[in-house]
Amino acid sequence: MNSPVVPPPTGDASGRRVIDHVNASLKRRHAAERRFRALGMAAVTLGLLFVAVLFIDIVAKGYTAFEQTYIQLPIAFDAEVIDPDGSRNAETLADADYMALIDNALMAEFPEVTERSDQFALSAIVSVGAPYQLQRMVLADPGLIGKTESVWLLADDLVDMFAKGRVDRRLPEDHRQLDDRTLGWLDALAAKGQLEKRFNTGFFTNGDSREPELAGIAGALAGSFYTLVLTLVFSFPIGVGAALYLQEFAPKNRWTDLIEVNINNLAAVPSIVFGLLGLAVFIGVFGVPRSTPLIGALVMTLMTLPTIIIASRAALTSVPPSIREAALGVGASPLQAQFHHVLPLAMPGMLTGAILGMARALGETAPLLMIGMIAFIVDVPHGFTDPSTVLPVQIYLWADSPERAFVERTSAAIMVLLAFLMLMNLTAVLLRRRFERRW
Amino acid sequence: MNTTAETPTANTGAMSAADLSSHTDLGGTVGTVTVDNPRMRCSKVDVFYGDKQAIKSVSLDIGNNEVISMIGPSGCGKSTFLRCLNRMNDTIPSARVSGSILLDGHEILDKSIDVVPLRAQVGMVFQKPNPFPKSIYENVAYGPRIHGITNSKAELDELIESSLIKAGLWKEVKDRLGEPGTGLSGGQQQRLCIARTIAVSPEVILMDEPCSALDPIATAVIEELIDELRENYAIAIVTHSMQQAARVSQRTAYFHLGDLVEVGETDQIFTNPRHKLTEDYITGRFG
Numbered sequence: 001m002n003s004p005v006v007p008p009p010t011g012d013a014s015g016r017r018v019i020d021h022v023n024a025s026l027k028r029r030h031a032a033e034r035r036f037r038a039l040g041m042a043a044v045t046l047g048l049l050f051v052a053v054l055f056i057d058i059v060a061k062g063y064t065a066f067e068q069t070y071i072q073l074p075i076a077f078d079a080e081v082i083d084p085d086g087s088r089n090a091e092t093l094a095d096a097d098y099m100a101l102i103d104n105a106l107m108a109e110f111p112e113v114t115e116r117s118d119q120f121a122l123s124a125i126v127s128v129g130a131p132y133q134l135q136r137m138v139l140a141d142p143g144l145i146g147k148t149e150s151v152w153l154l155a156d157d158l159v160d161m162f163a164k165g166r167v168d169r170r171l172p173e174d175h176r177q178l179d180d181r182t183l184g185w186l187d188a189l190a191a192k193g194q195l196e197k198r199f200n201t202g203f204f205t206n207g208d209s210r211e212p213e214l215a216g217i218a219g220a221l222a223g224s225f226y227t228l229v230l231t232l233v234f235s236f237p238i239g240v241g242a243a244l245y246l247q248e249f250a251p252k253n254r255w256t257d258l259i260e261v262n263i264n265n266l267a268a269v270p271s272i273v274f275g276l277l278g279l280a281v282f283i284g285v286f287g288v289p290r291s292t293p294l295i296g297a298l299v300m301t302l303m304t305l306p307t308i309i310i311a312s313r314a315a316l317t318s319v320p321p322s323i324r325e326a327a328l329g330v331g332a333s334p335l336q337a338q339f340h341h342v343l344p345l346a347m348p349g350m351l352t353g354a355i356l357g358m359a360r361a362l363g364e365t366a367p368l369l370m371i372g373m374i375a376f377i378v379d380v381p382h383g384f385t386d387p388s389t390v391l392p393v394q395i396y397l398w399a400d401s402p403e404r405a406f407v408e409r410t411s412a413a414i415m416v417l418l419a420f421l422m423l424m425n426l427t428a429v430l431l432r433r434r435f436e437r438r439w
Numbered sequence: 440m441n442t443t444a445e446t447p448t449a450n451t452g453a454m455s456a457a458d459l460s461s462h463t464d465l466g467g468t469v470g471t472v473t474v475d476n477p478r479m480r481c482s483k484v485d486v487f488y489g490d491k492q493a494i495k496s497v498s499l500d501i502g503n504n505e506v507i508s509m510i511g512p513s514g515c516g517k518s519t520f521l522r523c524l525n526r527m528n529d530t531i532p533s534a535r536v537s538g539s540i541l542l543d544g545h546e547i548l549d550k551s552i553d554v555v556p557l558r559a560q561v562g563m564v565f566q567k568p569n570p571f572p573k574s575i576y577e578n579v580a581y582g583p584r585i586h587g588i589t590n591s592k593a594e595l596d597e598l599i600e601s602s603l604i605k606a607g608l609w610k611e612v613k614d615r616l617g618e619p620g621t622g623l624s625g626g627q628q629q630r631l632c633i634a635r636t637i638a639v640s641p642e643v644i645l646m647d648e649p650c651s652a653l654d655p656i657a658t659a660v661i662e663e664l665i666d667e668l669r670e671n672y673a674i675a676i677v678t679h680s681m682q683q684a685a686r687v688s689q690r691t692a693y694f695h696l697g698d699l700v701e702v703g704e705t706d707q708i709f710t711n712p713r714h715k716l717t718e719d720y721i722t723g724r725f726g
Contacts, residue, residue: 328554
């Protein structure tokens with residue numbers, strides 16, 4: 001087959017050079033690349049779009065919850081009503097009928113309202129929490145008795161909704177929760193500048209309540225805080241210790257392989273299962289008080305341990321073996337090599353894992369339902385064994401409530417929760433950046 | 440300098456003409472494996488990684504105040520053998536070591552021997568400079584600290600200074616002891632690692648290709664340093680550079696596929712190798 005004429009090395013039978021084949025296929029290859037890029041862009045855009053829609057929806061529904069409507073009334077602190085005996089006894093002052101003061105002020109404001117049923121409707125425009133506002137004022141300063149003071153009183157949630165434009169006047173009267181006479185009074189108050197929206201501090205300082213205008217996230221925040229602190233205290237040392245032992249000290253045999261597989265599987269177990277386990281073991285067997293941050297933290301610890309162990313092992317693996325050898329080479333014991341050199345270098349990675357685990361625990365709801373943290377708790381917890389709820393459970397509870405005013409509070413609580421989650425994730429990212437090492 | 444007394448291992452058939460030219464049957468080691476007054480004496484050391492035998496019945500002495508270099512093609516077991524000498528192989532779960540290694544007459548392969556004092560006596564310098572990501576001062580201070588060698592800060596300062604001087608690094612770093620050791624150049628890092636090793640006053644220093652990651656100038660500095668350290672320490676060095684072995688060592692051991700093929704005075708090994716494999720290797724026919 002040796003032909004006397006040697007063909008050009010890049011040609012074929014038809015005389016086309018290799019470069020022609022390459023050029024012919026080039027267009028097709030570029031088109032495929034463009035298609036792939038377009039698909040990727042579309043996927044990312046779609047994802048961002050959904051996130052944007054979610055955020056816009058939540059913020060649009062929730063931002064109004066950071067404001068609360070107040071009604072200004074000149075309250076006459078009548079000594080006859082508050083303290084007929086003149087004893088100024090704290091108990092007497094606390095038990096006084098402050099609602100009567102508000103009623104008197106409202107009657108004075110609207111003297112034309114004389115019908116009994118109208119008077120009832122009128123006094124309903126202030127919150128049932130308003131008398132306690134006056135009670136606190138008097139207890140703080142008994143000198144108020146006998147004077148007349150202009151006081152901004154908490155409005156009822158329906159009035160609040162009206163002030164925020166969430167009551168549609170065009171609806172027929174029997175389809176609205178506020179009837180025409182109430183709207184008339186509110187319009188009159190608004191015209192006189194006695195109806196005003198102010199920053200809703202109560203949302204951040206109150207516990208839960210059946211009355212939307214009195215409900216706040218302080219109890220849930222405190223519950224989440226206590227639960228997370230305990231979760232971190234329990235899970236971080238155990239997780240890091242387990243990772244360190246498994247990664248650096250444990251013999252590599254069938255048992256440790258089995259343990260490793262199980263830890264990886266535990267990370268994928270539905271969280272409600274951990275709740276059932278907590279109910280059966282921690283509450284059922286050990287009698288840990290239910291509904292408390294303590295039991296919540298124990299369950300969360302079970303849930304976050306796999307995450308922390310896996311992250312910690314990854315962090316340990318990323319420490320170069322030369323560091324271990326260097327330490328062992330100068331005569332450090334294995335424990336010294338680990339604690340003096342490997343652990344400090346792996347710590348940022350471990351902390352990142354722990355923070356991400358904590359973020360997951362902060363957003364977790366399902367297992368807590370099993371251990372009684374869904375209870376309706378008004379008081380802000382002050383310790384690890386006080387009954388409490390947590391932020392995501394609070395959101396769940398409010399989302400279930402029929403009152404229109406709870407909708408905006410649900411969204412506002414979601415905003416607070418998301419803010420904390422973002423803060424934690426940001427911390428994890430910054431920590432990773434800050435301590436990232438080049439070897 | 441060295442005696443010519445043969446160990447029994449080396450005697451059994453090793454010197455027959457047939458074995459000298461044989462590639463397959465390496466019944467023993469050619470040359471003198473022992474010295475008069477050894478710091479370490481290894482006899483019939485076998486190392487297995489799982490089922491694979493990495494070292495086959497190696498016997499070798501490490502003498503006082505000498506540099507012994509170990510050469511051979513990649514995978515011949517020279518690093519493995521070196522790591523037996525301070526039981527660094529313990530860190531590899533599948534590694535099994537048998538035979539006998541004596542340090543000053545005491546067996547070190549015994550499982551009951553604590554490796555912590557052993558590694559304080561037999562220091563190691565690794566292939567890649569591996570300073571701790573801490574300050575220069577802390578790098579050298581670590582060994583003395585964990586062993587509690589010094590009693591006061593002043594004593595520790597003095598020890599660190601003298602270690603850095605011995606490692607030839609003091610002049611370059613004395614004004615920046617607080618700076619991270621990882622910020623030094625490769626050659627300086629390796630000398631820092633040597634300073635860290637000699638800060639615990641070992642008797643033997645093992646060096647596993649200490650210059651393979653360094654440029655020729657840094658290499659020359661380290662080689663000079665090795666020559667100076669010989670006055671006080673016994674040094675065993677694994678190297679891929681035959682020139683380096685010729686320059687720094689008094690004795691040379693040639694390893695091939697887990698066997699210690701030939702041991703002898705460095706001059707003799709490089710000018711007049713007695714084993715065919717050694718000759719092939721040093722003349723560049725393979726390896």
